[in-house]
Amino acid sequence: xxxxxxxxxxxxxxxxxxxxxxxxxxxxxxxxxxxxxxxxxxxxxxxxxxxxxxxxxxxxxxxxxxxxxxxxxxxxxxxxxxxxxxxxxxxxxxxxxxxxxxxxxxxxxx
Amino acid sequence: xxxxxxxxxxxxxxxxxxxxxxxxxxxxxxxxxxxxxxxxxxxxxxxxxxxxxxxxxxxxxxxxxxxxxxxxxxxxxxxxxxxxxxxxxxxxxxxxxxxxxxxxxxxxxxxxxxxxx
Numbered sequence: 001x002x003x004x005x006x007x008x009x010x011x012x013x014x015x016x017x018x019x020x021x022x023x024x025x026x027x028x029x030x031x032x033x034x035x036x037x038x039x040x041x042x043x044x045x046x047x048x049x050x051x052x053x054x055x056x057x058x059x060x061x062x063x064x065x066x067x068x069x070x071x072x073x074x075x076x077x078x079x080x081x082x083x084x085x086x087x088x089x090x091x092x093x094x095x096x097x098x099x100x101x102x103x104x105x106x107x108x109x110x
Numbered sequence: 111x112x113x114x115x116x117x118x119x120x121x122x123x124x125x126x127x128x129x130x131x132x133x134x135x136x137x138x139x140x141x142x143x144x145x146x147x148x149x150x151x152x153x154x155x156x157x158x159x160x161x162x163x164x165x166x167x168x169x170x171x172x173x174x175x176x177x178x179x180x181x182x183x184x185x186x187x188x189x190x191x192x193x194x195x196x197x198x199x200x201x202x203x204x205x206x207x208x209x210x211x212x213x214x215x216x217x218x219x220x221x222x223x224x225x226x227x
Contacts, residue, residue: 033216041198043218086153088216096204097143097168098216100153 003027006087006101013108019074021104023087026068033098034061034072035086043086046072077108113137116201116219123191123226131186131222133201139217140205142184144168144176147198147221156199159184191226198223 005024013019023032034046047054047061049070054061058077063070074081084105088098114135123129133142144156155168157176165176173195175187188195201219 031215035216035218041221041223043200043202043221045216045218048215088153096141097155097158098153102150102152 003099004087004089004101006104008104009102010105011107013077013106015078015108015110017077017108019077019081019106019108021072021085021087021106023070023072023101024068025070025087025089027089027099029089030096031090032063032070033088033090034070035088037084037086037103039083074106079108079110082106082108112220114201114203114217114219116199116222118222119220120223121225123224125192125226127191129188129191129224131199131201131224133184133186133219135182135203135217137203137205137217138181139203140181141203142178143202143204144174144184144186145200145202146170147200153200156186193226196224196226
């Protein structure tokens with residue numbers, strides 16, 4: 001069993017829909033990261049969480065440490081949100097090596 | 111200029127050749143990493159370095175070596191490339207850095223797509 005499990009693996013939505021991607025992990029962590037990878041390969045860090053909730057524009061990330069679960073929400077989805085979203089866990093605020101989920105491929109149709 | 115720069119962006123090499131992938135950063139981060147991404151396997155850690163004098167193996171270090179030439183430079187070498195090392199390689203950094211607004215922890219390079227034929 002992978003230490004970091006994401007669901008769903010693939011997600012298709014229509015523009016404007018509310019999207020949720022889930023991440024469960026089985027190890028103790030100090031921080032959880034949500035990353036975005038566009039076609040062409042580059043990876044961008046969206047959020048780093050150790051508790052609670054963070055919001056950045058239309059993106060919201062939550063984490064429940066007791067349940068070892070995090071969610072990434074996208075409100076009012078847009079075709080430019082189409083990308084692979086990757087959950088990763090690691091130790092110590094912004095330090096430490098990460099363990100990655102398999103990624104969720106999101107496609108948003110106009 | 112990008113915060114984390116990887117060169118080359120793409121490389122095709124022959125089996126048995128030695129190849130070096132280079133990474134430089136302007137984040138002022140202490141910690142640097144090399145990851146490999148394969149379809150269906152996600153990102154896996156090859157090597158990491160917490161400062162210039164510190165080098166550590168990751169989960170898939172066999173066939174690779176690294177050099178931390180300076181705080182800002184971390185290179186990955188394939189001593190004798192083989193086809194199953196064909197993958198997308200990412201350099202990454204983490205740390206408090208020099209930017210007070212650096213709240214996102216990790217910064218990734220744009221990746222190097224390596225093909226070994």
